[in-house]
Amino acid sequence: xxxLRRDPIMGRWNIIDTDxxxxxxxxxxxxxxxxxxxxxxxxxxxxxxxxxIHAVRPQDSSVNGPGWQLRVVSNKFxxxxxxxxxGRRGIGVFDLxxxxxxxxxxxxxPDHNRQMADLKQEELVDIIRAFKMRSLDLRGDKxxxxxxxxxxxxxxxxxxxxxxxxxxIALPIIPKRVQEELRGSQRYFEFRxxxxxxxxxxxxxxxxxxxxxxxxxxxxxxxxxxxxxxxxWILPKDHHGDFAQIQPxxxxxxxxxxxxxxxxxxxxxxxxxxxFIIHTAPIEIHQREEYHWHLEFIPKLTRTAGFEWGTGFxxxxxxxxxxxxxxxxxxxxx
Amino acid sequence: xxxLRRDPIMGRWNIIDTDxxxxxxxxxxxxxxxxxxxxxxxxxxxxxxxxxIHAVRPQDSSVNGPGWQLRVVSNKFxxxxxxxxxGRRGIGVFDLxxxxxxxxxxxxxPDHNRQMADLKQEELVDIIRAFKMRSLDLRGDKxxxxxxxxxxxxxxxxxxxxxxxxxxIALPIIPKRVQEELRGSQRYFEFRxxxxxxxxxxxxxxxxxxxxxxxxxxxxxxxxxxxxxxxxWILPKDHHGDFAQIQPxxxxxxxxxxxxxxxxxxxxxxxxxxxFIIHTAPIEIHQREEYHWHLEFIPKLTRTAGFEWGTGFxxxxxxxxxxxxxxxxxxxxx
Numbered sequence: 001x002x003x004l005r006r007d008p009i010m011g012r013w014n015i016i017d018t019d020x021x022x023x024x025x026x027x028x029x030x031x032x033x034x035x036x037x038x039x040x041x042x043x044x045x046x047x048x049x050x051x052x053i054h055a056v057r058p059q060d061s062s063v064n065g066p067g068w069q070l071r072v073v074s075n076k077f078x079x080x081x082x083x084x085x086x087g088r089r090g091i092g093v094f095d096l097x098x099x100x101x102x103x104x105x106x107x108x109x110p111d112h113n114r115q116m117a118d119l120k121q122e123e124l125v126d127i128i129r130a131f132k133m134r135s136l137d138l139r140g141d142k143x144x145x146x147x148x149x150x151x152x153x154x155x156x157x158x159x160x161x162x163x164x165x166x167x168x169i170a171l172p173i174i175p176k177r178v179q180e181e182l183r184g185s186q187r188y189f190e191f192r193x194x195x196x197x198x199x200x201x202x203x204x205x206x207x208x209x210x211x212x213x214x215x216x217x218x219x220x221x222x223x224x225x226x227x228x229x230x231x232x233w234i235l236p237k238d239h240h241g242d243f244a245q246i247q248p249x250x251x252x253x254x255x256x257x258x259x260x261x262x263x264x265x266x267x268x269x270x271x272x273x274x275x276f277i278i279h280t281a282p283i284e285i286h287q288r289e290e291y292h293w294h295l296e297f298i299p300k301l302t303r304t305a306g307f308e309w310g311t312g313f314x315x316x317x318x319x320x321x322x323x324x325x326x327x328x329x330x331x332x333x334x
Numbered sequence: 335x336x337x338l339r340r341d342p343i344m345g346r347w348n349i350i351d352t353d354x355x356x357x358x359x360x361x362x363x364x365x366x367x368x369x370x371x372x373x374x375x376x377x378x379x380x381x382x383x384x385x386x387i388h389a390v391r392p393q394d395s396s397v398n399g400p401g402w403q404l405r406v407v408s409n410k411f412x413x414x415x416x417x418x419x420x421g422r423r424g425i426g427v428f429d430l431x432x433x434x435x436x437x438x439x440x441x442x443x444p445d446h447n448r449q450m451a452d453l454k455q456e457e458l459v460d461i462i463r464a465f466k467m468r469s470l471d472l473r474g475d476k477x478x479x480x481x482x483x484x485x486x487x488x489x490x491x492x493x494x495x496x497x498x499x500x501x502x503i504a505l506p507i508i509p510k511r512v513q514e515e516l517r518g519s520q521r522y523f524e525f526r527x528x529x530x531x532x533x534x535x536x537x538x539x540x541x542x543x544x545x546x547x548x549x550x551x552x553x554x555x556x557x558x559x560x561x562x563x564x565x566x567w568i569l570p571k572d573h574h575g576d577f578a579q580i581q582p583x584x585x586x587x588x589x590x591x592x593x594x595x596x597x598x599x600x601x602x603x604x605x606x607x608x609x610f611i612i613h614t615a616p617i618e619i620h621q622r623e624e625y626h627w628h629l630e631f632i633p634k635l636t637r638t639a640g641f642e643w644g645t646g647f648x649x650x651x652x653x654x655x656x657x658x659x660x661x662x663x664x665x666x667x668x
Contacts (some may be wrong), residue, residue: 008522014650015648017652148645158638158639304638306486306611309511315351316348320350
């Protein structure tokens with residue numbers, strides 16, 4: 001069992017592994033990828049993962065056997081576990097609680113050698129559907145307050161297994177970053193009676209120079225105040241706060257723009273490591289009119305150093321106007 | 335000239351280099367250290383840096399020539415420049431201003447082959463004095479609101495030159511992270527009528543298990559809610575909000591504990607890359623009773639990934655109790 005410990009000043013809760021602490025030798029291990037032959041995400045190795053929670057597989061295939069197109073399983077080394085009580089308590093001036101939550105892995109394809117950018121649009125639709133289904137399912141657990149969906153691609157972006165996968169972590173606390181987004185968008189709404197994200201979408205569509213691509217339901221741009229080089233956001237054009245309420249037509253459009261963005265990033269940045277994160281409203285307040293769900297891509301091109309840790313500001317060496325132009329104008333392979 | 339651009343939701347100001355944007359090829363360059371022979375921080379190469387702002391050197395040596403023990407110069411590739419007006423303005427829904435500020439480099443020794451952990455206590459005293467003098471001097475510039483002092487050691491911690499140095503950046507805006515610390519410590523003060531940092535010091539001294547070392551004026555411990563493995567804080571035992579008012583006796587004690595911490599980290603983690611950051615009160619409100627300056631060490635052992643960017647929470651695989659025990663109990667070279 002891990003512990004959630006609260007920073008008494010910053011209000012940040014960190015997850016601390018008190019049970020199986022990493023020894024000093026283990027930190028080095030993170031730089032060595034596993035060999036494909038014993039990959040737990042390949043056909044025939046299904047027993048190497050916890051049992052599947054959800055799968056896309058033919059009716060005549062066996063649960064937890066091969067034949068699937070997509071699998072969702074619990075993380076074998078979870079940051080948080082679903083069992084037990086939260087047990088909020090104090091130790092002197094400090095606050096902590098048990099590491100209760102969900103940590104799931106979405107195995108996006110059985111093919112060890114394809115990356116997310118290689119997947120067909122129909123396969124991306126299955127992934128987005130799995131994100132939606134798992135988000136909705138976890139809402140039944142009243143201990144959980146927030147569901148985060150994200151992907152780490154490449155070693156420098158924190159991926160520990162190379163077989164393509166995304167992750168879901170459901171938390172018993174609304175994360176600090178999400179609280180800040182909610183407060184910020186609420187302040188904006190109070191001031192202007194409009195959604196800050198809708199305003200950003202309109203502004204980027206009008207300014208054009210930071211736009212990368214768009215379709216019927218979604219836009220992709222490098223935001224004006226990008227913290228990182230080639231940072232890219234995908235937002236629904238219409239105002240929707242809750243990712244989990246995405247409708248079939250939007251899922252199709254979302255899969256199309258996601259595929260295009262993955263390809264453009266791969267061509268321009270030569271297959272960069274990246275993180276993407278779906279930012280959505282907390283479970284209990286997903287009806288709030290001031291929030292707007294979106295996906296943020298962060299290619300791993302720079303290192304976070306003392307300045308960033310000390311200020312919470314970022315130094316970005318590449319103007320988003322230049323990044324967007326390169327991404328927009330590159331020719332995609334046919 | 336760079337631009338400071340504001341995130342309309344998060345209230346974060348990022349520094350964006352609009353003048354000399356990094357091309358895609360340049361991102362790779364960050365992984366290759368310069369050769370020592372043409373190091374701008376070595377004797378004889380003083381003309382490769384901007385002119386010195388401050389130096390510790392014998393009276394018979396020439397300004398901007400060799401012979402010095404410590405030099406402070408402007409950063410040749412500054413994130414912010416001292417010239418010009420702030421020019422706050424808007425573009426549609428976005429806010430920006432010019433990249434006005436100071437960016438200085440403290441060259442800690444002329445010796446290319448010694449690291450900060452190798453320096454004698456007297457040399458560390460000179461460095462701390464330089465931090466203090468530069469901080470006080472920049473207070474004369476009324477455009478500046480905050481002075482950040484930090485060090486990036488090692489490539490993975492963001493150091494671009496290997497010759498040992500620290501940095502100072504003075505900003506026209508109080509950074510987001512500092513605002514959060516101020517608000518957090520103010521909330522704590524309102525609730526308990528005590529400084530949150532003083533309470534943490536007392537608690538860590540009492541609990542003992544996260545203590546690393548202490549002397550007359552300072553303590554060093556791995557904080558209860560550590561975001562990172564082997565995160566370590568150094569705080570003055572007495573309540574002081576403003577680093578720049580550090581007195582000679584404290585400077586001596588600070589140099590001693592800094593040296594001990596540098597050695598302990600080097601022995602236990604085998605010369606890790608790290609960032610350290612001095613957290614101090616903003617220039618104009620340095621008398622506020624609820625803030626307490628301190629230095630935070632972040633050894634670079636893990637990677638920040640999607641979960642951390644999405645939540646603002648951190649997953650720490652090493653309990654601070656274990657990190658502190660290893661750091662405390664290791665034998666130092668005589």
